[in-house]
Amino acid sequence: MKLTSSPPPFTFLGAPFVEADAKLLKERGTKAALLGMPYDMGGIWRTGTADGPRGLRDASRQYGPYFFDDDVDLLETFKLVDCGNAPMVPASPEKCRAAMKHGASEIIRSGATGIFIGGDHSIPIPIGQALSEATPGKIGYIVFDANMDAEEEVDGERFSNWSEACRLAELPNLDPKNMVMIGIRGSLNTRRQFEYVKSKGITVFAMRDIIELGIVEVMNRAIAIAGAGTDALYVSFDTDGVDAAYAPGTSGPEPGGLTSREIITAARMLGRHGVTIFDIVELCPAYDPSGITARLACYIIFNLLGASHAANGLQAR
Numbered sequence: 001m002k003l004t005s006s007p008p009p010f011t012f013l014g015a016p017f018v019e020a021d022a023k024l025l026k027e028r029g030t031k032a033a034l035l036g037m038p039y040d041m042g043g044i045w046r047t048g049t050a051d052g053p054r055g056l057r058d059a060s061r062q063y064g065p066y067f068f069d070d071d072v073d074l075l076e077t078f079k080l081v082d083c084g085n086a087p088m089v090p091a092s093p094e095k096c097r098a099a100m101k102h103g104a105s106e107i108i109r110s111g112a113t114g115i116f117i118g119g120d121h122s123i124p125i126p127i128g129q130a131l132s133e134a135t136p137g138k139i140g141y142i143v144f145d146a147n148m149d150a151e152e153e154v155d156g157e158r159f160s161n162w163s164e165a166c167r168l169a170e171l172p173n174l175d176p177k178n179m180v181m182i183g184i185r186g187s188l189n190t191r192r193q194f195e196y197v198k199s200k201g202i203t204v205f206a207m208r209d210i211i212e213l214g215i216v217e218v219m220n221r222a223i224a225i226a227g228a229g230t231d232a233l234y235v236s237f238d239t240d241g242v243d244a245a246y247a248p249g250t251s252g253p254e255p256g257g258l259t260s261r262e263i264i265t266a267a268r269m270l271g272r273h274g275v276t277i278f279d280i281v282e283l284c285p286a287y288d289p290s291g292i293t294a295r296l297a298c299y300i301i302f303n304l305l306g307a308s309h310a311a312n313g314l315q316a317r
């Protein structure tokens with residue numbers, strides 16, 4: 001099967017297309033590389049997140065590479081490239097996961113910051129495997145989400161968007177004690193999942209904690225927990241971590257979540273700290289004619305990269 005990516009009709013921010021190939025990326029001095037993962041066969045709820053990468057690229061056409069907030073040209077400074085999409089094979093989740101893992105692995109091994117655009121929230125499973133194999137040391141994981149996604153299996157299947165936390169917790173060099181969930185709320189979560197999370201020692205900052213402590217304090221604690229003794233940091237932004245009022249374009253919108261400003265503040269703090277790779281998942285343009293959710297996804301990327309530049313460049317790996 002074909003594992004290489006092909007050029008999209010238009011790229012993120014008009015960035016050059018470069019195949020997801022570690023050697024090619026390294027030769028160009030790439031510091032940040034985006035790869036779409038248009039996969040929604042892992043979704044237990046509404047489909048449509050396969051259109052997420054297209055929606056993000058479409059929204060980015062409104063913007064230029066200069067990011068005012070940090071006085072930085074993202075294309076120049078990061079030599080940002082768009083690697084297109086991991087090739088998807090119809091009706092074969094296994095082959096799709098292999099392609100996603102391959103693309104993620106090439107970008108991670110190039111040393112660039114990987115920006116992975118889903119797709120449903122099962123894509124961290126192949127991404128996490130790629131990161132795990134490429135990281136000699138330990139990994140920390142921070143996820144923004146309304147839901148714990150900590151169901152060990154769904155109808156006997158282990159690779160849905162309701163099980164990504166469990167599959168990551170099983171990686172040999174990701175200690176669940178370095179896993180942090182932020183923004184958890186609501187009745188789509190089950191007691192069984194909460195018991196799993198507690199038993200593994202995964203830290204949960206529920207929405208109520210963010211309301212009481214404030215996002216800055218929560219992020220300081222989250223970064224300390226995920227960063228304790230780890231050499232790489234993986235951050236996953238599920239769009240439903242954000243309040244449905246700000247991010248309706250998601251497969252399972254939930255009220256009462258993070259505001260746009262809070263998720264941007266969080267992205268900036270993570271950028272300043274240094275992030276090895278990050279993803280944005282469950283972006284579902286069909287449910288959001290306004291396009292605001294895809295624009296917020298652009299802002300998360302701009303702010304995380306911009307803040308990392310402002311704080312003396314990307315994390316050295």
Ligand SMILES: [Mn+2]
Nearest residue numbers: 121145149238
């Ligand atoms: Mn999720």
